[in-house]
Structure formats: C-alpha cells, structure tokens
Amino acid sequence: MAFTATLEVKNEVAFVTITGELDASVAPQFRTQIEAAAAQHVKRLVLRMDDLSYMASAGLRSLVFAKQKMGSGVDIFMVAVQEPVAETIKMTGFDNSVIMVPSYDEANPPSA
Amino acid sequence: MQALTIPANLDALEPIGQYVLEAATQAGLERKAAYRLRLAVDEIVTNIIVHGYNEVGLEGDVVMRADLNADALTIIVEDTAQPFDPRVRPDPANLDRPLEERDIGGLGVFLAIKGVDEFDYEYANGYNRNSFVMHRPAQG
Numbered sequence: 001m002a003f004t005a006t007l008e009v010k011n012e013v014a015f016v017t018i019t020g021e022l023d024a025s026v027a028p029q030f031r032t033q034i035e036a037a038a039a040q041h042v043k044r045l046v047l048r049m050d051d052l053s054y055m056a057s058a059g060l061r062s063l064v065f066a067k068q069k070m071g072s073g074v075d076i077f078m079v080a081v082q083e084p085v086a087e088t089i090k091m092t093g094f095d096n097s098v099i100m101v102p103s104y105d106e107a108n109p110p111s112a
Numbered sequence: 113m114q115a116l117t118i119p120a121n122l123d124a125l126e127p128i129g130q131y132v133l134e135a136a137t138q139a140g141l142e143r144k145a146a147y148r149l150r151l152a153v154d155e156i157v158t159n160i161i162v163h164g165y166n167e168v169g170l171e172g173d174v175v176m177r178a179d180l181n182a183d184a185l186t187i188i189v190e191d192t193a194q195p196f197d198p199r200v201r202p203d204p205a206n207l208d209r210p211l212e213e214r215d216i217g218g219l220g221v222f223l224a225i226k227g228v229d230e231f232d233y234e235y236a237n238g239y240n241r242n243s244f245v246m247h248r249p250a251q252g
Contacts, residue, residue, distance in 0.1 A: 021129075023125050023129075023154055023158070024122055024125065024154075024158040024161075024162065025122035025123065025125045025126070054129075054147070054150075054151075056151060056154050056155060056158065056220070056223075057155055057158075057219040057220040057223055058158070060219060061219070084143075084144060084147040084148075087144075088151070088223065091223065091226065092219060092222065092223065
C-alpha cells in the first residue's frame, strides 16, 4: 500500500502526517510513529490527514493504541480529514474521542 | 472480470482493493459506494487473513470474483480457512464511549456489513463464501 507516516515533535506536540491508504498491512508503520511520539511524553497528538485517501478499521484501532500509549489526557486532533474517512470515523462513533478540525495553525493552536 | 486467486497474507490487501475498485468502475458505482464496497471487502478479507489463516498457522488462497448484472455488482470472496460467519459477531457495543473504554472487536465486520447494500455468507464444499452486493445507479 502506498502509505507514509512521519513524525515531528514541537513544543510537546506530536505532529504525525499520514498519507496514502491506511489498512491492516501498513498500520504498524503508523503505530511506530505513535510509539515514538509517546516516548517523548507529548501533551497532544495532531494527525495531519489531508493526503490520506483511505482508512480501514486498522486505523481506528491505532487511535485506541495511541490513547493507551499516550494516556487518556492527551487530546487527538485530526486535521483536514477527507470525507470518506470522516464518514468511517463518525459511523463508528470515534468522532466522540477525537477533535476533527479543517486546519491547524501551530502559531495559534485550537483548544481541546 | 477474471477471478483473482491470491495467497492469504496482508500483501493481498492492495491487489484485492484494486480488483474491487476496478469492478466498481465497470459497474458505474458512485465514488462513495465504491469506497464503501472496497472498505467492506478489505475488512472481511483482513479478518480472513489474520484470524482464518495467519493466527492458526494455515496457508491458502483467497479467491475473488466479480459478478455484474443490470441491477447490481456482487463481489464474492472464497477461502478455505475454518468456517466463520461474520454475521454472528454482535455490533460493537459502546460506540459513544471514550476511546480508552472502546471495545474494538467487531469494528471491521460492523463497517463491512453497514457499508454494502446486501451481505451474505455461506459455508459449502469446504469454502467460506462471503458476498457483497452493491446496487448499480439507474442507467441513464
């Protein structure tokens, strides 16, 4: 699957950019970045998703993994989620657990 | 479309996804319907690969077929793993609970069955047979 996951940590915020298609075969790559972010004790996880065109339930499971690794106090933001991916998140009730925003300005971040 | 026979490991997910999307294009499905169909098949096939084969140390093939008629596209997935009917899994409970309380078992099957117009399962002649039906848009 054409999939990439890259991590940047700035000011205790983890920015993970995921692109392409996220299914069970590539979800471990996503989890690797989440583990790397958790190891840095970040206070917030921001997922940049504008180039993610597909997400299976393996992606949702990775969100549960993120909360477990980072602690329930860490908010998860999802930025620029594409429509079919957002539909999956809502259909499964995961929109109650993440904050979906159209954009994320690092200089002026949204509050949780 | 020709049937696609592919060994049951996670590398199969990409070619299977392409197969379903090609069938959806031939059927004239709208983008959202094609996405839901592709997701549904992905979820069931992932379960087949992981639980039907890999976890129990079995090897085998998954066979994909596409059946197109005037009204509908049917994707059929056959495998030789242990009998498993996805429909007997209950819907995941606690859809509105916080992430740490979520019971994540059954999510894939939930998405699969909810996403297609009709879903069917049967076990016959040593094969699990999962069928996914999407109605075609009215031809103009």
